[in-house]
Structure formats: structure tokens, C-alpha cells
Amino acid sequence: xxxxxxxxxxxxxxxxxxxxxxxxxxxxxxxxxxxxxxxxxxxxxxxxxxxxxxxxxxxxxxxxxxxxxxxxxxxxxxxxxxxxxxxxxxxxxxxxxxxxxx
Numbered sequence: 001x002x003x004x005x006x007x008x009x010x011x012x013x014x015x016x017x018x019x020x021x022x023x024x025x026x027x028x029x030x031x032x033x034x035x036x037x038x039x040x041x042x043x044x045x046x047x048x049x050x051x052x053x054x055x056x057x058x059x060x061x062x063x064x065x066x067x068x069x070x071x072x073x074x075x076x077x078x079x080x081x082x083x084x085x086x087x088x089x090x091x092x093x094x095x096x097x098x099x100x101x102x
Contacts, residue, residue: 014052014054015051016052017051017077018047019072019074020045020048021045021048025046025070036048037049045073048065051080058075062075
């Protein structure tokens with residue numbers, strides 16, 4: 001059986017990720033997610049998208065999702081400008097859905 005190991009460079013390169021959670025977050029969570037784009041989807045999910053500097057930072061983001069108590073739906077690497085990374089509707093105006101994480 002052969003094993004494939006990532007090089008140290010692979011683990012340190014930033015990546016672009018989409019993190020999907022069940023439930024809508026409101027605007028007060030934007031700063032907590034370190035500049036990720038927060039998209040409230042019509043199906044009730046929240047999509048967090050953006051550049052993550054390394055795997056340790058990704059795990060830190062996943063801990064924050066866990067701490068919210070909302071179900072994690074998926075974590076996927078993505079390309080910047082991916083079609084699902086839409087601007088957040090209502091977050092800037094304070095009209096976004098009330099957080100289910102209270």
C-alpha cells in the first residue's frame with residue numbers, strides 16, 4: 001500500500017473555501033468570520049466563502065461553526081468568484097434574517 005503525503009508547501013498555501021451551514025446568520029457574525037463573505041440562501045442555509053490562509057485557520061473556522069450550534073452541511077474547496085459566492089442580501093442594511101444561533 002502506498003501513502004501520499006502533502007508537502008509542507010501544500011499545507012501552507014492559502015485556499016478558497018465554501019462552508020455551508022444550516023440556518024441563517026445575521027450581520028453581527030460578519031466580523032467573527034474574519035472577512036469571509038456571508039451569503040444567506042433562499043433554502044435557509046448560510047454560505048461562508050473566502051480565502052483561508054492554511055488548514056489550521058480552516059479548522060479554527062470550523063470550531064466557530066461548531067460553537068454556533070448550527071449544523072455543518074458541507075466544506076468544499078472552491079475557485080474565487082465561484083457562482084455560488086453571491087453578495088449577501090440584507091446584511092449591510094440590517095435586514096438580514098435573525099440568527100438561529102442565539
